[in-house]
Structures are given as structure tokens and as C-alpha cells.
Amino acid sequence: MSIGNSKKEFLFAIYMSLNKEIIEKQLEIGIKEIHLEKWFKKRKVDMNCIGKNGERILIEWQMDFRSYRDHIRQIQDLICLCEKQEKTIIVYGMLDFKEELMSELMQSVVFYSEKNISLVFLKIKKDTLDLLIEINKLDELNRLKELQRLNTVQNIFLDKKSIKISNNSVAVRVVKDDDIYTWEEKLLIKIAKRLREDCSDVSTNVYQYKDVKNCNFIIGSGFQDIIFKVAYDRRKRVLIELCFYGKKKEIFYKLSDKKDVLQNEFNYILKFDDRYAKIGTYYPISWFYSERELMIKRFCRDVKFYLVGFNNHLKHAVERCKNNI
Numbered sequence: 001m002s003i004g005n006s007k008k009e010f011l012f013a014i015y016m017s018l019n020k021e022i023i024e025k026q027l028e029i030g031i032k033e034i035h036l037e038k039w040f041k042k043r044k045v046d047m048n049c050i051g052k053n054g055e056r057i058l059i060e061w062q063m064d065f066r067s068y069r070d071h072i073r074q075i076q077d078l079i080c081l082c083e084k085q086e087k088t089i090i091v092y093g094m095l096d097f098k099e100e101l102m103s104e105l106m107q108s109v110v111f112y113s114e115k116n117i118s119l120v121f122l123k124i125k126k127d128t129l130d131l132l133i134e135i136n137k138l139d140e141l142n143r144l145k146e147l148q149r150l151n152t153v154q155n156i157f158l159d160k161k162s163i164k165i166s167n168n169s170v171a172v173r174v175v176k177d178d179d180i181y182t183w184e185e186k187l188l189i190k191i192a193k194r195l196r197e198d199c200s201d202v203s204t205n206v207y208q209y210k211d212v213k214n215c216n217f218i219i220g221s222g223f224q225d226i227i228f229k230v231a232y233d234r235r236k237r238v239l240i241e242l243c244f245y246g247k248k249k250e251i252f253y254k255l256s257d258k259k260d261v262l263q264n265e266f267n268y269i270l271k272f273d274d275r276y277a278k279i280g281t282y283y284p285i286s287w288f289y290s291e292r293e294l295m296i297k298r299f300c301r302d303v304k305f306y307l308v309g310f311n312n313h314l315k316h317a318v319e320r321c322k323n324n325i
Contacts, residue, residue, distance in 0.1 A: 007204070008063035008132040010037065011143065013046045014207045015150050016059075023059070026122060026157055027089060031057060033177075038209035041081045043074065048209070051089070054174030056082075059091040063129055068094070072101055075119075079108050084115040085173050093122040095129060097159065106163045114167050123159040140203050140222045141311055181212070184232045187288060187296075188212040191230060191238075194300045195219075202307050219307070223314055226251065228306055238288060238295075240303050241280035242310060252277040254317040266309060269302060281306075 016023050017034045024031055030052035038048040040058055047059035058078050062071045075092050082088040092105070102121055109119050128150060135146045150156070181189065192210040199206045203219060210217035216231030225248040229241045244252040255262065256272055262279075263270055269281045281302050288295045 007143075008129070008136050009046055009061040010208075011132055011135060011147060011204065012061050012063060012128070012150075013037075013059075014144075014204060015147050016047065017207065018147075022156060023091075026160060027057070027091070027120065029053065029055065029057075029089075035209040036207050039211075040078065043077050043081065045078070047091075050175050050177075054087070054176070056086050056088045056175045057091065058088065060093070061124075062092070062094040063124075063132060065095060068098055068101055072105065075105055076108050079105075079112060079117060079119070082112070082115050082117055084112075084167060084170050086175055087116045087118075087172050089118045089120065091120045091122060093124050093157075095124050095126055097121065097123050097161070102161065109163050109165055113165055114170070116166050116170070116172055118162060118164040120160065120162040122157045125153055125156055125158050127153050128156055139311070139315075140205070141308070143204050144201050182215075184215055184285065185212045187238070187292070188215065188217060188230065188232060190296055191300060191303075192217060194296055195303060198300045199304050199307055202304060219303075221310075221314060223248065223251075223318060226314065228303070230303065232285060236285045237282045238285055238299060239280050239282045240299070240306055241278045242306060244277040249277040250321055251314065251317045252279070254320060255279070255313060258313075262313070266305060269305075 013036050017036060020031050020034060031049050032052045033050040035048045037044055037046065039045070040048055040056075045058050046061050047057070049057035049059065051057055060071060060074055060078075062068070071092065071094070075090060078090050082090075105119060109117050131149050131153065135143055135149070138146060188210070189212055192206075192212070195206045205220040215233075216229055219228040219230065221227055221242070225245040227243050227245075229239075229243055231239050231241070233239060256274065259270075259272060271280050271282065273280065283295065283299060
């Protein structure tokens with residue numbers, strides 16, 4: 001859970017998901033599924049994972065020295081929300097061990113003795129925070145490249161403490177994704193996964209868990225009220241749109257003024273919608289029926305084209321609006 005709109009926790013979660021052997025070594029278990037910023041019931045979790053033996057693994061990172069109380073409440077809620085029929089491992093990574101607060105959380109675990117919970121505290125080396133502060137200042141295109149600098153930190157985790165309770169009278173079930181998806185929703189899930197491969201060096205936001213239940217998901221642009229939307233719409237099209245809201249519609253009109261330049265740069269795949277202030281590219285869903293894998297690759301290439309190609313144009317348009325040019 002990022003406090004104060006900070007991306008430091010999210011950046012660290014991305015690094016850990018790309019280097020999961022680090023956390024696997026600490027927990028002494030394998031991890032088969034990792035979702036970043038996915039909801040667990042009523043709480044969004046930094047890393048919502050499933051272990052190779054069916055364990056539920058919920059990981060929260062704290063990358064500051066101020067928000068202990070906020071994170072304590074988060075961990076207490078996760079302990080309360082855990083189901084007794086599941087084996088749950090809750091990880092709380094922080095920069096400094098606060099014995100009093102850790103003791104409070106351990107008491108919370110003991111209170112729910114009918115459950116099967118392991119609570120693990122990890123102490124994070126401060127050098128990690130120093131690097132994340134620097135990386136967090138960069139734009140989207142440079143954050144992922146610079147994230148590799150965390151490889152220079154020796155022993156990211158300095159210490160570990162834990163408490164475990166087990167209820168042997170309860171049959172523990174294997175955790176798995178039980179959601180039922182339509183064909184179109186499954187297509188969007190495959191697109192989201194493919195984007196993590198194709199755009200792994202372009203956008204941190206493609207690593208976020210994407211909920212496709214409304215047949216769409218969002219990729220942040222780095223600018224408030226400007227988003228990239230991937231969707232399947234009522235006209236039976238798979239689409240990528242750059243959408244502008246509120247006062248940011250002015251940015252859309254700045255880009256519309258250079259429509260010919262943008263069309264040439266984007267190989268004439270753009271459609272400008274003046275009424276709803278958006279720029280989009282659209283494919284009939286029927287194209288994905290016969291050539292699904294090929295069309296996913298082609299579509300994801302267009303999405304990457306959007307993420308990279310519009311980056312500088314948005315920067316310049318936002319700057320022009322600030323200066324009333």
C-alpha cells in the first residue's frame with residue numbers, strides 16, 4: 001500500500017517480482033503467481049501471490065520511516081480477512097524494526113488462533129530506499145531501466161522475524177484463481193500478460209494487476225486525468241485509446257493541432273475523436289478469432305507504440321499548456 005501517493009513501494013514490488021528468488025529465499029518456499037496491487041477482499045496489497053504448494057502470500061512494503069501506523073492497520077486487516085481454510089503467509093517489509101508495533105501485530109495473529117497464519121517481518125537495508133528515492137524522480141521510460149541499480153545493494157534484507165499459528169483441526173485448501181471469465185475477458189488477460197513482456201522496459205504501470213471484469217483495463221500515462229485504456233467495446237472491437245478528462249482535454253486539442261505529424265509518426269493508425277477527447281486504434285474482435293496469438297502480438301505492438309510514442313508529445317503539450325502557449 002503506497003502512502004502519500006509514493007511509487008517507491010510499487011517500484012520495489014516490481015523489482016521483487018522480477019527477482020522473486022530473493023523473496024523465495026527469505027520465505028523458504030516457491031512462488032508461482034505474483035500480482036502487484038491486487039485486491040484481497042477489501043484491501044489492495046503490494047504483492048498478492050500464490051505459493052507453489054497453494055499458499056496465499058500477501059506482501060506489504062513500507063519505504064519510509066513515518067507511516068508505521070497506516071501499515072500496522074493494513075496488516076491487522078489482512079490478518080482479520082484471512083480464511084481459516086487457507087494457509088496464509090503475510091510479509092511486512094520495513095526499514096526499521098519497531099519492537100512494540102511488531103509485538104502488537106504478533107498479538108493480533110495469536111488472537112486468531114483458529115486460522116493458519118505465518119507473519120514474517122523483514123528489515124530492508126536503507127541503501128534500497130536511497131536508490132528508490134532517486135529512481136522515483138525519473139519519468140516512466142527511465143524508471144524501469146534504473147531499477148536495475150538495486151542489483152548493487154548487497155543483502156537487501158538485513159534481518160527477519162516471524163510468528164506462526166496452525167489449526168490442525170481444519171482441512172486446508174489450495175489457493176487458486178476461481179474467477180470465471182468470458183472469452184473476451186480471457187483475451188484481455190492475455191493482452192495484459194503480453195504487455196508485461198513487450199513493455200517491460202517502457203512502463204511501470206503494465207506490471208499492475210489488471211481487473212478485466214468490465215472488459216477494460218487502464219495503463220497510467222504519468223499525467224493526472226490522462227490514461228491509456230485497453231478494452232473490448234460494445235461495437236465488438238479491441239481497442240487502445242489515449243483518453244483525456246477534465247482540464248486535460250486541452251492537451252487533446254493541442255495534439256489535434258498536429259494531427260498530420262502524429263499520423264505520419266504512428267503509421268496512420270490513429271483515430272481522433274473530438275467529441276470525447278480521445279485518440280484510438282481499433283480492431284474487429286473477429287480478427288482475433290482465427291489469428292489470436294498473432295493479433296495479440298500485433299495489438300501489443302500498437303500499445304507499446306502508444307506508450308513510447310506519446311510520451312514526449314504529452315510532456316511538450318502539458319508544458320505548453322502550463323506556459324499558455
